[in-house]
Amino acid sequence: MGALSIRDVRKSYGTQDILKGINIEVEDGEFLILVGPSGCGKSTLLSMIAGLDSITSGEVHIGGRLVNNLSPKDRDIAMVFQSYALYPNMTVRQNISFGLEIRKVPKAEQDKIVAQVAQILQMEQLLDRKPSQLSGGQRQRVAMGRAIARDPTLFLFDEPLSNLDAKLRVEMRTEIKLLHKRVGKTIVYVTHDQIEAMTLGDKIAVMKAGEVMQYGTPQQIYDNPVNLFVASFMGSPSMNFIPCQVVSVNNKLGLKIETGGQTHVFPVDAKGLENYMGKEVIVGIRPEKITHKVDFLAGAPNFYVAESLIEIAEPTGADTLLMVKMNGKDVVCRVHPDHARTHGERMPLMFDMSKTVYFDPLTELRIA
Amino acid sequence: MADQMQSQGASRFGRVLVYALLTLMCLYYLLPLYVMISTSLKPLDEIRTGNLLSLPVSPNFEAWIKAWSGACSGVTCDGLKGYFWNSIRFVVPSVLITTIVGAFNGYVLSMWRFRGSDVMFTALLIGCFIPFQVILLPMARTLGTLGIANSTTGLIFVHVVYGLAFTTLFFRNYYVTVPDELVKAAKIDGAGFFRIFWRIILPLSLPIIVVSIIWQFTQIWNDFLFGVVFSSGEQQPITVALNNLVNTSTGIKEYNVDMAAAIIAALPTLFVYFVAGKYFVRGLTAGAVKG
Numbered sequence: 082m083g084a085l086s087i088r089d090v091r092k093s094y095g096t097q098d099i100l101k102g103i104n105i106e107v108e109d110g111e112f113l114i115l116v117g118p119s120g121c122g123k124s125t126l127l128s129m130i131a132g133l134d135s136i137t138s139g140e141v142h143i144g145g146r147l148v149n150n151l152s153p154k155d156r157d158i159a160m161v162f163q164s165y166a167l168y169p170n171m172t173v174r175q176n177i178s179f180g181l182e183i184r185k186v187p188k189a190e191q192d193k194i195v196a197q198v199a200q201i202l203q204m205e206q207l208l209d210r211k212p213s214q215l216s217g218g219q220r221q222r223v224a225m226g227r228a229i230a231r232d233p234t235l236f237l238f239d240e241p242l243s244n245l246d247a248k249l250r251v252e253m254r255t256e257i258k259l260l261h262k263r264v265g266k267t268i269v270y271v272t273h274d275q276i277e278a279m280t281l282g283d284k285i286a287v288m289k290a291g292e293v294m295q296y297g298t299p300q301q302i303y304d305n306p307v308n309l310f311v312a313s314f315m316g317s318p319s320m321n322f323i324p325c326q327v328v329s330v331n332n333k334l335g336l337k338i339e340t341g342g343q344t345h346v347f348p349v350d351a352k353g354l355e356n357y358m359g360k361e362v363i364v365g366i367r368p369e370k371i372t373h374k375v376d377f378l379a380g381a382p383n384f385y386v387a388e389s390l391i392e393i394a395e396p397t398g399a400d401t402l403l404m405v406k407m408n409g410k411d412v413v414c415r416v417h418p419d420h421a422r423t424h425g426e427r428m429p430l431m432f433d434m435s436k437t438v439y440f441d442p443l444t445e446l447r448i449a
Numbered sequence: 450m451a452d453q454m455q456s457q458g459a460s461r462f463g464r465v466l467v468y469a470l471l472t473l474m475c476l477y478y479l480l481p482l483y484v485m486i487s488t489s490l491k492p493l494d495e496i497r498t499g500n501l502l503s504l505p506v507s508p509n510f511e512a513w514i515k516a517w518s519g520a521c522s523g524v525t526c527d528g529l530k531g532y533f534w535n536s537i538r539f540v541v542p543s544v545l546i547t548t549i550v551g552a553f554n555g556y557v558l559s560m561w562r563f564r565g566s567d568v569m570f571t572a573l574l575i576g577c578f579i580p581f582q583v584i585l586l587p588m589a590r591t592l593g594t595l596g597i598a599n600s601t602t603g604l605i606f607v608h609v610v611y612g613l614a615f616t617t618l619f620f621r622n623y624y625v626t627v628p629d630e631l632v633k634a635a636k637i638d639g640a641g642f643f644r645i646f647w648r649i650i651l652p653l654s655l656p657i658i659v660v661s662i663i664w665q666f667t668q669i670w671n672d673f674l675f676g677v678v679f680s681s682g683e684q685q686p687i688t689v690a691l692n693n694l695v696n697t698s699t700g701i702k703e704y705n706v707d708m709a710a711a712i713i714a715a716l717p718t719l720f721v722y723f724v725a726g727k728y729f730v731r732g733l734t735a736g737a738v739k740g
Binding site for chain 2: 131133152153154158159160162163164166167168169170179180183184227231
């Protein structure tokens, strides 16, 4: 039995369904990310796991126990909130020991735990300060300390990094990952940031409109998205979607692509695509799979070259993002800065079609 | 450059105008206070012969002493002393009860919403708009039924009932600005309904407690209508006694005693404002929750 098991959990307010049957199993020590756009129900689901929101139907098990009717304090969980939710009138020390005090942990034991937690998070010197005297990052650390002091079966994080500035967010992200490695506890982490999802998660559940669209490892979700939504949500810059006609070329399937004033046909070999002969499909290709022409790869299977007209060039330092038009759609390509040309110029681009995915334009589901 | 000079000149002129206006307003509002204080320090002869605005020739506190312990109202000549303590006796409990219960109501109405809590809040809100006069008769009936008519307890009851609408409104509106996540965090920590109120919410409430105390104290201390209707004789509050003292028709009109008595009656509210106002610290929770 895993650390957390969510079985056909639903939530409705009146006739409005917020969650439409969620099923997730999390193994002991796993880091689960719930990711999705705002309003997808991810925070509601977290609240229901915590016991702060009631469950309309379905079952939530934590550490093998059915917790549907248990109050938050009896669920053996700890939670870190977006706003940190530190008690403003208490010092850091009191904030951390408040929960211990309520559970009647002896004073000596409390002091020991506070000292341990302070050491883990390197905040011994902050213990006697009030939350208002701390910076955003320090507050976040105290909030995590409060959670660690509880020593729960399950940690819940509700968008804990959203209130931090960009640089601090990256630092704290690393810190959370290190903490997970060190403490080894199961974590459920809600975010709307796909980069946090990719970097932190062992498993990701991508949610939309109260449903889990896809559940899997970050790489599975990145490489094999089940539908157009997941494909567009994960990855930055996001995947290119080019509507292409499927044609026949030398007894094989091909994709008709018009760019830079010329029409090309790229032969492809994908199961399921033959049913779309003569029809249009949506071709999904990540920006990093369209790059400058590398001579020794050009001509290899799945690699094709087409010349295109650059509309905009955006240097990011490590790569330069070039925007070109293909079949009338804007397409972003990730090119090494040494090879990138600037806007208004033409350059040959090389397509790596090996990881290309195909979607039905109507159902938006994955074809191949 | 020239433009800048000009705009500087204009702003200086504006500033002078503002200060002049403010000073004038101050004088206008402070003048009655000045007249009251100076008159209260003059003997009667000086008042009769002298100018209203002139300073007392030889200030003395005889009128104050008389107002406190010797002035006559009706048949008794004990001054305001007894009535002053009457007022303290019912104002302090009324203020404390309305503040505490108001804080509790506000906590429930903002943090523990229940079915119908908004309707209840609206109903309470309407309580703020009910004029004193409307509730006089029903309240007299109620006090009679409860057997606390014409008693300090009865007066406390009236002021608590009337004041709760206001204090609940204060605390509820203050608590809706306290983030829900604070209560959620406390719930997960295992704190219950009362512990969250006592340990988390109440310590955050100092600014609004001060507001509530100042407001309630001023309202209840200065109340005349409830005092004159729901109490009698020895039980009456200072506002009623002051009225009786000033309006006594026997003997000569002692303006200096009247003025001193009026100031005595007003002092406690000023005192509360000066003492509590110091603790009127805004933004006690600022920065505690969001960065």
